[in-house]
Amino acid sequence: MKFKEKIKLWSNIYFTFLKLGSISFGGGYAIVSLMEREVVEEKKWVDNETIVDIFAVAQSLPGAIALNSSAFVGYAIAGIPGSLIALMGNLTSPVIIILILSLIFSKIRDLPAIEAAFKGIYPAIVSLIAYAGYKIGKTAIKDITGFGMMLAALLISVVFKIPPIPLIIAGAVLGIILTASKTRISCRNETKKGRQ
């Protein structure tokens, strides 16, 4: 890739993640739905299955999920520079907003309008995350076994409050056992596209 094109791709990555970072209220899982839309549907940088795998790995690593998945998607698009640029883009506006809020928070904390706005925003965030689950489920769940595993993971989380990592490991082990004799193909490596 020519230098000029590289710069173009990099700034494109930066601004995409700047946008994602600016609107992802509700923490790590809220960004999943937004990122899927931007990176898979609009920009077509990675495919549907790769993004699900990226979220899976990003959650299993230590640290904030939003950061891990940004860095991971950035890597899938344009290698190490892509990873760092996505990370920086994702962090720019939260950091600025935090600095401003730290200064003025004591003055606005009890404004009823702010409180009421958040009472309206949280239900929308719940739907946004549920929508991410719905969209990802369409690619992730291929048969009735998959549906059962999804349901089991959800119920086990709700009832027993088991953290994600043991569940993810159990899912992986079950997957290996269930496909013991079948071969599966997919998982296109989209990194090449960004590096040419």
Added chain:
Amino acid sequence: MAVLFEIFFMFAKLSLFSFGGGYVMFPILMREIETNGLVTMGELADIIVIAGMSPGAVAVNAAVGVGFKSAGLAGAMAAFLGIAIPCAVIVILVATFFFKVCKHYLVQSALYGLRPVITGIILYAAYKIGSGSGIFNSASEDMITPGWNLSIGSTHILEIKSIIIAIAAFILLTKTKIHPIFIIIGAGITGILVF
């Protein structure tokens, strides 16, 4: 200068050991703050609220807040780097490895089982936020007051106004091409009007 290093290493450590996302960081962060006294507990509580209100990863937001409160802009920078550097290093290492092995048969079958589980975990995240913000099945201290709460006995079922907002948002997300940012802004305005 020493305080900047202290902030940097505290958050680098937190970033390395918080498996399971940002919220896991808070209990560890509280214990760290108790021993080093960088900010007071009251200040930390405010910082956590601000961190939750702002977009982006809650852990990073809280880190930047703590850094800023204890050592100004330089402190914020030190906290930011402390969180971001371990994350970048780990992800780059894992990503390099992952894209090399992801075509392998064994990895493929693991992913076959893992993807539905991720879907379940994401749906659980939606449940958790809904339950924690008084929308449905909430503990009494999380309930929206005054609100149109529906309960059976002492079990909270749902709060009608926020459920309507949630359903409307879900329909808009699935049936229209409206960008989520406008749905979030619209929900905020609706909140001001109805609560």
